[in-house]
Amino acid sequence: MRPPDKNKSFGPMAWTNPRLRSLVYQLGAIAATIAIFTFFALTARANLERQNIASGFGFMNNTAGFGVIQTLIPYSEESSYGRVFLVGLANTLLVAVIGTVFAVALGFVIGVARLSGNWLVSKLAAVYVEVFRNIPLLLQLFFWYFAILRPLPAPRESIVLLPDVFLSNRGVAMPAFHPTDATSLFLIALAVAIVGIIVLRRWARKRRLATGQSFPDGRIALGLLIGLPLLVFFAVGAPAQIEPPVMGKFNFDGGWRLLPEFVALTFGLVVYTAAFIAEIVRSGILSVSKGQTEAAHAIGLNNSQTLRLVVIPQALRVIVPPLTSQILNLTKNSSLAVAIAYPDLVSIFAGTVLNQTGQAIEVIALTMAVYLVISLATSFAMNTYNARVAIVER
Amino acid sequence: MNNRLVAFLVGIVIGAFALYFFLPGPATHLTAAQPVATDAAAKKAGPTAAAAATLDLVRKRGYMQCGVSQGLAGFSNPNDKGEWSGIDVDFCKAVAAAVFGDANKVKYRPLSAKDRFTALQSGEIDLLSRNTTWTMSRDTSLGFDFAGVIYYDGQGFIVKKASGITSAAQLDGATICTQTGTTTELNMADYFRGHGMDYKVLAFEKNEESLSAYDEGRCDAYTTDASGLFAQRLIMKNPDEHLVLPEVISKEPLGPLVRQGDAQWADVVRWTLFALINAEDLGVRQSNVEMMKVSDSPDIKRLLGTEGAYGQALGLSNNWAADVIKAVGNYGEMYNRTVGPDTPLGIPRGLNALWKNGGLMYAPPIR
């Protein structure tokens, strides 16, 4: 072992130059990686050729010929395998996005509740976390799907949750909202309200910094948000046409219908992931020293202000990195869909399409690439956010 | 993960795809250089030593690996002792008897509809005998060879009697349960599309799940091969509450298949099936094989190896067909034991009767 300062000496032999040496190592590592990938790609192709198995991505243009129960984008049996890929991707993203939103919200609530001074609330939150964190997700999905949603009554004997909202073994049926002439006006009003609120808050903040006076921006914001669209409603009429579900021959027709497979998957993922997020939120809040809270109280902030203005912003920098991996987990776990017949990417593309074309390498590679890209995009977004909430030293 | 790592990984992914597509691999040269493999060529040098040697491989291993379904009465079904039975299982036994003279030298690999093809492609099994429909794409682009047809089937629907439905034409708008990775999914799509009807398909990977989904009312109908409907009805909560609709919407010639490119092994499997059918045709049964060896009929003598060297030409012993029939009987005996009128399935011979009895079962002669 040489002492570190020796590293700086440049010998006559280039090899003793640490910069050059590390460059050579790096290049070597890259070359080795490329060589390994080339080797795999060539071997795979030669093997497929030898076994007379079709290869390449030409199959993506062929007609799929099978039906899919939930399609967010136009799809028919005449569509191509490429289209199936998009349908599956959309179904996966739907679960991932809705699941993430609810899991983060629920996780924050449970995490804060666990720290609550109320004994019952904090114990309930603790029980929640311990139960849902420690049972394998697949079992939970089976439970929600096979034990809760499937034994529900047939559509004709539906449970009425709300007027025109029905729960049956075919899922949830609810009124659909179809756009009308007033819809765009309504959306414009909403946009105006939101822009107004942003401007107002900027102004209020500036004024507070300058004069120390707080301004009731919250209440005014709420007024704008409700008032403007309401004005449109009175002026031109309802922003959407409401179409309630009606009983057809086999099931409800019309309206919006959520498949029980979708409900079970999303619900299961939310409940499971929220348990982990709750723990992350709790440890994040606990990581903010007590002195901060005391100082906040000392300058006259109340409990909710302390949490909102002092504790959470500091806790976020501890929360965000592990939160990212929970969001990624949720997305990846959504591939368990196949177990309960939800038509996600893995189920219909890496399942049905693979089986029909036999092109395992292409299909699996593409599927893996999609999950990688979704994960990387999420990481990228969260990293960017994290850079903003991380403490900036002044 | 920091953003630089993210960028690096994206690079790797793009690189891997680029390599797969754009590299002028040796693959192209291989195809150009190779003439289409004829049976003889495959048997001698063979373009692909590894692929061509299934028979040797099986012999060396001491048993055959046979892919079967995970549980379908009459086709391949394990009992509580883990012993498999059914017509697909009997066919595995027949091939083992042809190769080893011992029908027990088989390991069964239960496979879902979805996993069966990758299992065969990857060499996990030597033979797939799993109520698999012979279709063009499976025979060509998936890289398989079908040895023949062991059961002529067609797809049907089953509904609850209480629904009042008596014809598939009344299924407009219905939700229908089935299994993923089957021709069933495709036929159903064709049928509804062709009749301008609407439907929703709920496809499970496990057959028992699609069946229970139907049984519990998640779906209005369940669809699969007609033979499957007979088998599945037996395990429903209340078999009498269900009605098999009269329509048969597809042709489902079910047969055993092997990897393409090993003509010798394909021949062994194909002629085992033909021997079973020829045996029924010639009246050779499990109980009379030994007697028949001294029969006056040259056809029977060639089948049972007392004349000619037909077994040797396959790379087997001349006794091969006699061993097969001793182990599982002829095709008719196999059928009657597993799915025939006297079994719980009770399926009449129908299309699966011998050609001379008005069915489709016909095998080329051994000569």
Ligand SMILES: N[C@@H](CCC(=O)N[C@@H](CS)C(=O)NCC(=O)O)C(=O)O
């Ligand atoms: N013959 C059709 C369908 C074969 C099939 O998988 N049928 C199902 C339903 S009867 C089955 O055998 N399931 C039993 C299992 O998965 O073990 C095909 O080759 O695609």
